[in-house]
Amino acid sequence: MNVLDLLLDPLQFEFMQRAFIVAIVASVVCALLSCWLVLVGWSLMGDAISHAVLPGVALAYIVGAPFAVGALAFALLAVALIGAVRNTSRIKEDTAMGIVFTALFAFGLVLVSRNPSQVDIMHILFGNLLGIPPSDMIQVLVLGAITAAILLVKRRDLTLYAFDKAHAQAVGVSVARLGALLLVLLAVTIVVALQAVGVILVVALLITPGATAYLLTDRFSRMLVIAPVIAVIASTTGIYASYYYDASTGGMVVLAQSVAFAAAYLLSPAHGLLTRRWQRSRAAATTDAGAPATSSGPAQRPAPSSATTARNDTAK
Known part of the structure; x- marks a missing residue:
């Protein structure tokens, strides 16, 4: 079986076609939003919701x-509950998130345990x-398209909100509305x-x-x-890997993205761990090679130049 057959074989099944479509749409929307979440520092907020x-x-x-x-x-x-707890009490935002998401998650587990067949x-x-x-796929496509469109239309205001909230407020941008959006x-x-x-x-x-991408x-x-x-790329790679290795599809998708992050973390041209170490070692080697040799004896006073000698002779 050649490479083309490996790529086309899963696509003969309708459920695989739907899987690729949903994975690509979800990946694009999540990736766009993740750029702002990383800058704002809302990783825990995403986990809580x-x-x-x-x-x-x-x-x-x-x-x-x-x-x-x-x-x-x-x-x-x-x-709404996280915002209410944060704004109406002394509880900080991270604590409010922990309380709300654990309470709702526990409520969900109770519902599942009471209705295991459904x-x-x-x-x-x-x-x-x-x-x-197909019905759920259509829901994903509609919600994904709406979200991506709003992100692209409001990208300038959201970027200003992420980098400098004070400046955004100074130029007339509503910080509260952007945060809610x-x-x-x-x-x-x-x-x-x-x-x-x-969920996990x-x-x-x-x-x-x-x-x-930040790296x-x-x-x-x-x-x-x-x-x-x-x-x-990570999502499609994960789906193909799950198909041929008979593994969890969601797990393989996330694992592929984690591998991409590890590669960037180690090998990024500007911020990679190994790249920076190699650049420092190369700079140190260049500095050592270009340093002038020094003698161990006492320093010698430089001989006077011919112009200095001529001026002294004239003075005499």
């Missing part, structure tokens, strides 16, 4: 409602990329990615592509290109 949607997903399965409706409702509820906990926790029905987009993006990798691994799609470039505009490209 992704766990908090569990009861919404469970309720959607129980009552037969669309998957995205239940997940999005509880994602927005989690955002809800497959493994699909919720680790995704069901190979078993996505970013939280809503985070909630919608989590709903998009849940189908691909589940969704934070990897939200953080790893942006972190990888590869110093320009934010390039991050917005590099992150989706890396995410799409």
